[in-house]
Amino acid sequence: MTNATIFEGDGPEKVYHELLKQGKFRIQRCGACGGHIFFPRVICTLCGSADLAWIAPSGRGTVYSTTVLRRKPESGGNLNLVLVDLEEGPRMMSRVEGISAEEVKIGMAVEASIIEDKGAPLVVFHPAGEAK
Amino acid sequence: MMNNNLRGSVAIVGVGQAGIGEAHGRTDMEIMVEAAQKAVSDAGLSMRDIDGIATASVGASMWALPTVEYLGIRPKFIDSTMLGGCSFVSHMLPAMMALNAGLCDNVLVCYGANARTSPTMTFAQQESRRAQFDPHPYETPYQSNIVTSYALAAARHMHQYGTTRRDLAEVAVAARKWAQLNPEAFMRDPLTIEEVLAARLIADPLSLRDCCMVSDGAGAYVLTRADRAKHLKQKPVYVLGNASAVWHRQISSMPDLTVTAAQESGERAFAMAGMQPSDIDVVELYDAFTINTILFLEDLGFCKKGEGGAFVANGGIAPGGRLPVNTNGGGLSCVHPGMYGMFITIEAVRQLRGEGGARQVAGAETAVVHGNGGLLSAQATAILGTEAAL
Numbered sequence: 091m092t093n094a095t096i097f098e099g100d101g102p103e104k105v106y107h108e109l110l111k112q113g114k115f116r117i118q119r120c121g122a123c124g125g126h127i128f129f130p131r132v133i134c135t136l137c138g139s140a141d142l143a144w145i146a147p148s149g150r151g152t153v154y155s156t157t158v159l160r161r162k163p164e165s166g167g168n169l170n171l172v173l174v175d176l177e178e179g180p181r182m183m184s185r186v187e188g189i190s191a192e193e194v195k196i197g198m199a200v201e202a203s204i205i206e207d208k209g210a211p212l213v214v215f216h217p218a219g220e221a222k
Numbered sequence: 223m224m225n226n227n228l229r230g231s232v233a234i235v236g237v238g239q240a241g242i243g244e245a246h247g248r249t250d251m252e253i254m255v256e257a258a259q260k261a262v263s264d265a266g267l268s269m270r271d272i273d274g275i276a277t278a279s280v281g282a283s284m285w286a287l288p289t290v291e292y293l294g295i296r297p298k299f300i301d302s303t304m305l306g307g308c309s310f311v312s313h314m315l316p317a318m319m320a321l322n323a324g325l326c327d328n329v330l331v332c333y334g335a336n337a338r339t340s341p342t343m344t345f346a347q348q349e350s351r352r353a354q355f356d357p358h359p360y361e362t363p364y365q366s367n368i369v370t371s372y373a374l375a376a377a378r379h380m381h382q383y384g385t386t387r388r389d390l391a392e393v394a395v396a397a398r399k400w401a402q403l404n405p406e407a408f409m410r411d412p413l414t415i416e417e418v419l420a421a422r423l424i425a426d427p428l429s430l431r432d433c434c435m436v437s438d439g440a441g442a443y444v445l446t447r448a449d450r451a452k453h454l455k456q457k458p459v460y461v462l463g464n465a466s467a468v469w470h471r472q473i474s475s476m477p478d479l480t481v482t483a484a485q486e487s488g489e490r491a492f493a494m495a496g497m498q499p500s501d502i503d504v505v506e507l508y509d510a511f512t513i514n515t516i517l518f519l520e521d522l523g524f525c526k527k528g529e530g531g532a533f534v535a536n537g538g539i540a541p542g543g544r545l546p547v548n549t550n551g552g553g554l555s556c557v558h559p560g561m562y563g564m565f566i567t568i569e570a571v572r573q574l575r576g577e578g579g580a581r582q583v584a585g586a587e588t589a590v591v592h593g594n595g596g597l598l599s600a601q602a603t604a605i606l607g608t609e610a611a612l
């Protein structure tokens with residue numbers, strides 16, 4: 091059955107965003123190798139299997155790198171961008187909110203939350219242990 | 223081994239540049255074809271001898287077609303692989319295979335863009351086009367751009383290895399000192415470490431002077447088989463090794479921001495050449511940002527991982543330093559029309575022919591050319607040498 095579909099229904103990109111709209115941040119876990127991947131895909135980048143299922147990550151992560159996009163106030167002002175290593179393993183781009191862009195440091199423990207940004211849900215992070 | 227069959231089997235026999243800096247009133251195609259014509263006549267050939275072409279464009283997805291049309295040629299080998307700025311270094315290997323297979327005799331590799339005087343798109347249009355045709359769906363919502371991506375790599379390197387902003391500034395100052403020796407370079411005013419450090423930050427830790435400029439410019443080179451190269455006008459510059467590697471597209475998918483795929487492309491290119499970094503006389507690297515030079519010196523094996531900052535410190539890669547790097551002034555100070563890989567290749571050829579003028583590296587017989595594309599995503603390494611290196 092080489093022509094049988096390897097996944098059912100909507101593609102992972104649409105499903106990811108639909109889940110986010112429901113307030114659910116999900117990543118994929120591979121049933122074949124047990125690894126986690128992000129961003130969402132049709133096959134596992136660790137082993138090639140299409141046996142992927144959605145799981146709720148702990149939301150905890152560590153800042154792997156950080157930068158401040160320097161902009162004039164009229165262009166939106168300074169903006170933080172980070173790469174966060176999730177507790178489950180995968181890395182994702184995001185930004186840390188709740189502290190100034192310059193205060194975000196590599197190695198900082200952070201926690202995910204979903205905000206609304208430009209009318210769409212977006213995963214951002216806050217310093218761990220702080221009120222969101 | 224197949225690799226050994228390709229080593230030195232093909233030579234660069236002609237090079238040409240046009241429209242470097244600002245090319246007012248002329249189209250990207252016009253300056254590219256001027257460069258192509260110069261490269262072909264530099265080789266002692268005519269455009270009618272060109273039966274293979276390799277080219278790519280940032281804007282046009284079918285760029286080989288208008289190029290062939292404009293040149294009025296009927297190539298039997300056509301390559302328009304687009305790997306970003308390293309494309310023209312990456313184009314060598316398929317051309318070598320085609321030449322060795324006897325599919326064609328003379329391959330023209332060319333590029334040109336008026337990124338400064340008549341950009342095809344505004345920055346906002348570029349971003350909008352990228353969102354549509356080259357989406358980064360898990361990064362764009364965070365307003366990432368090219369500079370923030372390289373900044374994240376620089377910040378991580380600084381954190382992990384103690385590299386400093388002053389080390390990065392050394393790269394910019396070394397490039398400017400080389401540019402001051404190159405009459406063709408676009409930015410030749412004196413530049414100090416302090417000025418780089420004091421320049422406006424674009425994305426921490428990168429300041430305006432850590433970023434390559436945007437200029438116009440076109441370049442071209444001609445490849446032919448080694449047996450034919452001997453009978454042409456110029457001293458042949460042989461391709462001893464060439465390899466490309468791609469590991470990711472979005473910066474968030476890069477496994478380790480301090481290790482680029484240059485480690486892999488470099489290893490394969492050096493293996494094909496049967497050489498190592500200590501055999502190399504002159505180094506031309508794609509310095510889109512100052513961190514690139516440090517990363518590539520490490521990944522290609524000119525120093526250990528993490529020691530790139532110390533390697534470039536105290537004028538290490540400036541004229542008179544321990545290793546001549548980016549002798550034309552680089553993308554930081556010489557020329558950078560969107561994709562720079564073409565110009566590092568041409569500069570290496572000029573050095574190996576002894577045509578470097580005031581910036582000539584004495585006795586240069588071997589060179590590394592290393593191109594970068596995307597967001598540290600695509601890497602292509604070429605090892606070039608004179609007849610003495612064969």
Ligand SMILES: [Zn+2]
Nearest residue numbers: 120123134137
């Ligand atoms: Zn797997």
